[in-house]
Amino acid sequence: MRAMVYRGPYRVRVEEKDRPRIEHPNDAIVRVTRAAICGSDLHLYHGMMPDTRVGMTFGHEFVGVVDEVGSSVQRLKAGDRVMVPFNIFCGTCFFCARGLYSNCHNVNPNATAVGGIYGYSHTSGGYDGGQSEYVRVPFADVGPSLIPEWMEDDDAVLLTDALATGYFGAQLGGIVEGDVVVVFGAGPVGLYAAKSAWLMGAGRVIVIDHLDYRLEKARTFAHAETYNFTRYDDIVVHMKKITDHLGADVAIDAVGAEADGNLIQHVTGAKLKLQGGSPVALNWAIDAVRKGGTVSVMGAYGPMFSAVKFGDAVNKGLTLRMNQCPVKRQWPRLFEHVRNGYLKPSDIVTHRIPLEHIAEGYHMFSAKLDGCIKPIIVPNAA
Template sequence: MKALCWEGINEVAVEHVPDPTIQNAHDVIVKVSLSTACGSDLHLLTGHIPFMEAGDVIGHEFCGEVVDVGRAVTKHKPGDRVVVASFIGCGSCWYCKHDQWSLCDNSNTNPGHTDLLWGASPGGIFGYSHAMGGFKGSHAEYIRVPFADTTAFRIPEPVSDMSALFASDSVPTGWMGADLGGVQPGDVVAVWGAGAVGQMAARAAQLLGAERVVVIDRFDYRMKAARDAFGVETLDYSQTDVGAELREMSAGRGPDVCIEAVGCEAHSSGPQYVYDQVKSKLKLETDRPIAVREAIQACRKGGSVFVLGVFTGWVDKFPLGALMNKGLTVRGAQQHGQRYIPMLLDRIALGDVHTDYLATHVLPLDEGQRGYDLFKKKDDGCLRTVFRPASS
């Protein structure tokens, strides 16, 4: 079959790779109908995520049709349309039973890497390095889905594949940020990043009752998409003092909840960007936590900061004094998709959440390099590149 593979820094290529097969009684094989490039995939391209090998199939946000099932699978049969959580959950370990699915104890087959790096191993994820299990990714014609009864979800009949696609990762990730960030009715919520995850976090905050939601970015087309889709307010951080604006919007206090949806390659127009660029190039820090710093500084006393963006290692100039003296709650996580996906599919079916507008560029897999170039460079108003493997 054809698959889009990581070949090195900023290089992907379509290759012929072996078809997946049932390896465990709880597996299913899915024929991929749609797979999208996620912002966290860009960290693979730039080399921020270690333990990648040439020829690794990438992609983790996808939907498709079940074509084969293992003998222990009870919830799926050939012909079912399914959307698959990007993180694989076994359903039986302590973490899965406590709805912390991205921390699954049994799905990461290479725990040694992350045990050393982070002190513990998270769960496995499709197409996201050998440190996260070494699973083949979804930018392919077919994919093996382990623990399918707890990782794949049947798509309701009224929901199109394109709408369901983003329930694989973007929508539950954004919802988690608002939910675990503690958004309450009447809150002022600020979201750093107007990509798909940031926009979904903003919509989740609205549905959880926030009185005012502000999205912070520098790309006009992304901020316009957020305004047009959900009526949120936006701030261009390159043109204004974000902290001062947010205080003005929140009776002088600052936002009740701040959600960081940018990650380890954050950009800034100030001197801290130069500082972080130099430090990272000298290998004195691994990530650029610019948006996290800003969120902590902006958040009201006693407020909550949730980190949704992907980080890999160590950062510098972390505002620990502000966190402690302001009495902030700071949390972070990879997405616990299984906790949210069934509810979100129902909301998509009802029209509470709409997602298909995110698919600005739909391409065959053969145009994988072009698709990733558009997405990375934010050319031609690209919110998300979506691949149709079957049309390649």
């Protein structure tokens, strides 16, 4: 099959790889019809996540058609159209039983925190991802769901991570009616978090970013108030000024390890494999929220040795809530929002890229060219 293959920082290409095979009776093989490049894929692309190995295929957002199932699979059959959450989980361990699918205890031998993730370095289990023609899906009776007949692939693929994660970020904020919510980051997850905040009763939604075209999307898609932090001496001081000098009720960090990176990050991350992120946005969130407020974090972070203002968070009496999104737990409510027209996930898609051109897609997304907000990858005809 043809698949995207990592060859080192800033070097990806499409190569022939062995088609995945059934390795366990609970496996399925899925023919991918849509995949996506996620902002967190850029951390891998830039060489900033530890143990990202040459030869790996990225891609944790994908949907497709079941091509083959293992002998124990009961809920899927060949020909089924499925969406696959980015979490790989067993469904039966202590954490899965509590809906913490992103913290599954049985799918990742390399970490004690995060569970398994498709296409996201060996710190997340070393599973190949869906930026390819076919992908192996473990625990096929547990993770994948049938795509509703009324849902398009371009919408379904965005529920496998970006929309679910943005919604989860708003959910972690514990938003109550009338709250002022500030979202740091106007990428896809930040846009969805801002849109979701309204659904949860926010009275005011503010989005902070440094790219004008993304802020324009935040205004038109999420109906948010927007500010470009490069135009202010101190964006936190400005946030205080526009919130009666109190701060927001809820701050959502939709940045995580900054995808652009800085020199120190690149040296310690790409060269020394020490660091998975810079806490700039997280510290802004801590500073910009009011005393007694809530900070929600669902961005992608690896090991981080930079200083987080934890003392300030303690002294302000903040509630900090964070995790990788347990995607499948969000689907029932999101299906209703999409079906009822409150959310149209594909409205943020700006580019549809053939798999053969994925190297150009990564460059465009990384360099923020051509107004790129969310690129969809098309490995096969639907």
